[in-house]
Amino acid sequence: MKVKYLGKIEIFMAVMSALLLFISIMITKDIFKDSIRTHNNNWMAVKGNSYISINYLQSEPLATDVDGTNLYLAGYWLSDSLTEYFVLQADPNSEDTKNLLKNADKLSDQPQRVLGSRNGSRKNEKITEIVEKTSQLPDIPREIKLYFNEEDYFSISDLENPVWNFAQAAFFALIFYAIFAALPNIFILVRWRKSKKAAKAFFEAYPELMGDLNNIESGAAYLDKTVGLAIYKNHLLAFSQNFAIADLQRVKSLEISGRGNQLVYGAPGLLLLMSLLRAATILVKGESKKDKQILMAHHSLDKPEAKDRLVTAIGAYSAAIAVVIR
Numbered sequence: 263m264k265v266k267y268l269g270k271i272e273i274f275m276a277v278m279s280a281l282l283l284f285i286s287i288m289i290t291k292d293i294f295k296d297s298i299r300t301h302n303n304n305w306m307a308v309k310g311n312s313y314i315s316i317n318y319l320q321s322e323p324l325a326t327d328v329d330g331t332n333l334y335l336a337g338y339w340l341s342d343s344l345t346e347y348f349v350l351q352a353d354p355n356s357e358d359t360k361n362l363l364k365n366a367d368k369l370s371d372q373p374q375r376v377l378g379s380r381n382g383s384r385k386n387e388k389i390t391e392i393v394e395k396t397s398q399l400p401d402i403p404r405e406i407k408l409y410f411n412e413e414d415y416f417s418i419s420d421l422e423n424p425v426w427n428f429a430q431a432a433f434f435a436l437i438f439y440a441i442f443a444a445l446p447n448i449f450i451l452v453r454w455r456k457s458k459k460a461a462k463a464f465f466e467a468y469p470e471l472m473g474d475l476n477n478i479e480s481g482a483a484y485l486d487k488t489v490g491l492a493i494y495k496n497h498l499l500a501f502s503q504n505f506a507i508a509d510l511q512r513v514k515s516l517e518i519s520g521r522g523n524q525l526v527y528g529a530p531g532l533l534l535l536m537s538l539l540r541a542a543t544i545l546v547k548g549e550s551k552k553d554k555q556i557l558m559a560h561h562s563l564d565k566p567e568a569k570d571r572l573v574t575a576i577g578a579y580s581a582a583i584a585v586v587i588r
Contacts, residue, residue, distance in 0.1 A: 263475045263487065267457040268450070269503025269558055270541055275446040282446070286438035294431035300424070304339065306348075306380045306414070311421050314338040315373035317345060319366045324349065325392050331419050332359075333392055335406070338416075339373060347410045349393045351382065351417035358418055382420030389415050457504040464497060464507050475501060484575030489542075489563045493575050500544070500557035508546040508557060515584040516576060517545040518569055 268276070301312035318337030325333040328351070336350035352359040358376050365374060396402070397412040471477040479485060484493040490502020498508045519542060542563035546555045562568055573585050 263478075263501060265457075265461045265475050265505045266501065267454050267461075267504055269453075271558075272450050272453050272504060275450050279443045279446045279450070282443040283439050286435050286442060289438055290431050290435040293434070294427060300377070306338075306411075306416055308380060309422075310427070311377055311379045311424070313375055313377050314416065315375050316350070316362060317369050317373040318347065319350070319362050319369055321363055321366045324396055326354075328388055328392070329386065331417075333389060333415075334362075335396065336362075336416075337406070337409075345409060347406045349389065349396055349411075349415040350378075351386075351389060351415055351419055353419040356419065376418050377421065378416050378418035379420065379422045380414050380416055382415075382417035383422045384420075386420075453504055457506065460507045461505050464499070464505075467497070468495065483579060484572070486568065486571060488560060489568050489572070490560045491544075491557075491563070491572060493579060498544075498546070498557065498576075500559055502560040503541060503558035506555070506557045508555060510576075510579055510583065512548050512553070513546055513583050514549060515547045515586060517547070517586045517588055518563065518572065519543050519545065519588040 301307040301310055304313060304315055306312060306314060316336050316338050320335040323332040323334050330353070331351050332354045334350045334352060335347065337345040337347040340346045352362070354360075358374075362369070362374055362376070365372065393412065393415050397407070397410050402410070465471055465473045478492055478494045478499070482492045482494045484491070486492070490500060492499045492501070493510070496509060496511050498510055498513075500506045542559045542561050544557040544559060546557060547553065563572070569587060573587070576583055576585050
């Protein structure tokens, strides 16, 4: 015999909690999936870093020294016959920028593949203003103006940080999980602490047991290992599920129920759950209406002979305790 702090209900709730964690991760993954990966579809991804093939670059920059970078008018293949034009933010000292400028005249035949991010890691308002002004330039070619991206720019110098994005995703997953799984987790914690407290109180009351539940066998007035119930001196013990005790000196009545229908006298929606978990319950009532507690037993308590043994044992302890069988 072992002292169990978590029974079938708590284990079921733990499984539910794990399922909710999985759902939270899936929801967050769906939200952040574009931010935490590098796109390889040759188009400017809305989120995250992406590779594009630049086939046009105006060597003369539109602006210089914008937060240490230059801005260029560039274009990339949207399809085999369509080029989208945009403002490119680039570090003039980087190898990618140097190669682009060096091969500017050859890009239409030999596009250069670069890694960058739409609007950088954080949208720069200075660059956004330049993008708007560029779209309104009077001398800009008609084709460029027709297919010019007037809202966004592409940066190969200020990429998004996938690690940071992953950290954000993990944080949001925890937030979702904390919200969704608050009730089952609190339930598990409360039940675990209650069982822990009951075990501590029981073994402190009976130091001769030396903290070992097996030692009740020699002194128990009633013991049914199959059902998971025992009477040791002044206490009724339940140990087939999470450990619980009831001080029989303060008990006025016991209601024995099959398949746990008394456990959920205030929540009938859990009846099906208790039936599936195959547990019987004992509703212990004290002097006051608020003095109630639930002891869970193995479903074999449903058997008439098992109930009779328990009723006989309770009667032998005290005839003043009323026993009701539901």
